[in-house]
Amino acid sequence: MSAASENSLSVVVLAGGVGGARLVDGLDRVLPAGSLTAIVNTGDDFEHWGLHISPDLDTVMYTLAGLSPEDRGWGIDGDTFEVLREARRRGVDDWFQLGDRDLLTHLVRTRALGLGESLTRTTANLCNALGVERPILPMSDAPCPTSILTKSGEELAFQEWLVKERAAPPVSRAQHGGNGETTPSVLDALKAADLLLICPSNPYVSIDPILRLAGVSEAVRRTPTVAVSPILNGKAVKGPLATMISEIGGRPPSAEAVAIHYEGLLDGFAVQHGDSFGALYPTLETNILIQTREDRIRFARELIEFARNLT
Numbered sequence: 401m402s403a404a405s406e407n408s409l410s411v412v413v414l415a416g417g418v419g420g421a422r423l424v425d426g427l428d429r430v431l432p433a434g435s436l437t438a439i440v441n442t443g444d445d446f447e448h449w450g451l452h453i454s455p456d457l458d459t460v461m462y463t464l465a466g467l468s469p470e471d472r473g474w475g476i477d478g479d480t481f482e483v484l485r486e487a488r489r490r491g492v493d494d495w496f497q498l499g500d501r502d503l504l505t506h507l508v509r510t511r512a513l514g515l516g517e518s519l520t521r522t523t524a525n526l527c528n529a530l531g532v533e534r535p536i537l538p539m540s541d542a543p544c545p546t547s548i549l550t551k552s553g554e555e556l557a558f559q560e561w562l563v564k565e566r567a568a569p570p571v572s573r574a575q576h577g578g579n580g581e582t583t584p585s586v587l588d589a590l591k592a593a594d595l596l597l598i599c600p601s602n603p604y605v606s607i608d609p610i611l612r613l614a615g616v617s618e619a620v621r622r623t624p625t626v627a628v629s630p631i632l633n634g635k636a637v638k639g640p641l642a643t644m645i646s647e648i649g650g651r652p653p654s655a656e657a658v659a660i661h662y663e664g665l666l667d668g669f670a671v672q673h674g675d676s677f678g679a680l681y682p683t684l685e686t687n688i689l690i691q692t693r694e695d696r697i698r699f700a701r702e703l704i705e706f707a708r709n710l711t
């Protein structure tokens with residue numbers, strides 16, 4: 401990496417939901433103002449109750465605002481579910497749990513998008529209202545819906561597969577729709593980046609949707625890039641990734657399997673103690689479980705130090 405000091409490093413993070421949000425939160429507390437940008441997956445976005453829901457953008461936004469529940473990761477801590485209860489009572493779709501306070505985010509977003517505002521601008525306004533100062537950029541302003549092709553040949557919208565079907569149908573592959581375009585804000589952030597970090601998010605449904613957009617993988621190849629493994633000692637911290645690696649990748653879940661998926665893109669990799677596998681690039685082997693705020697800050701410091709020392 402260039403001789404840029406920690407103080408002047410421009411860091412761009414590619415992030416999915418909960419794992420991404422936790423790493424961004426740690427970095428947010430360690431890096432100086434103006435040096436961190438999160439590019440967030442919108443492949444999970446969908447319409448529900450006529451509202452535009454952006455689960456990953458909201459998870460990162462609520463986490464940086466200090467509003468995320470520690471246990472669940474998504475939604476707002478302490479939220480109530482009166483509207484959901486009423487939906488259930490009236491026989492309205494209730495498989496996706498929207499909290500009462502969380503609902504306001506989707507209402508405001510849907511109204512703004514309906515008035516022709518971009519998702520980038522709408523997200524910035526939602527973040528400002530919650531006091532979140534770091535830029536959170538949607539990967540695209542255009543719809544890029546992820547769908548899951550199951551082994552039985554069915555195609556399910558991502559949230560239907562994940563939440564409604566509880567990720568039960570075995571997966572043949574993830575499909576990424578849309579026009580493949582990112583945004584000028586994303587391209588500017590990538591151009592200015594001294595360091596790219598790939599969060600401990602699901603490679604198939606959180607990171608690949610970002611990497612496939614025009615100009616992104618080229619930026620990853622020209623910029624020092626470090627990924628953090630979303631698999632720790634053979635298990636995913638959250639979600640269906642371990643099973644997906646077996647089903648899509650055809651190998652047992654491991655940090656190495658994730659590194660193979662990112663082949664040709666990485667200059668460094670952070671793995672859990674005991675998960676090193678003789679990679680050809682430097683590996684940071686430490687405690688990468690970042691559930692508590694203390695762990696997020698400790699790990700963010702270790703990761704930045706590691707990345708700065710890459711040659």
Ligand code: FO1
Nearest residue numbers: 417444454455458474475495496497498563
């Ligand atoms: N995940 C669930 O498993 N069940 C839910 O009912 C659910 C509701 C929900 C509401 C708002 C939101 O922003 C996220 C929500 N999530 C829910 C999480 C989310 O859909 C997924 O974890 C992400 O898409 C994966 O990154």
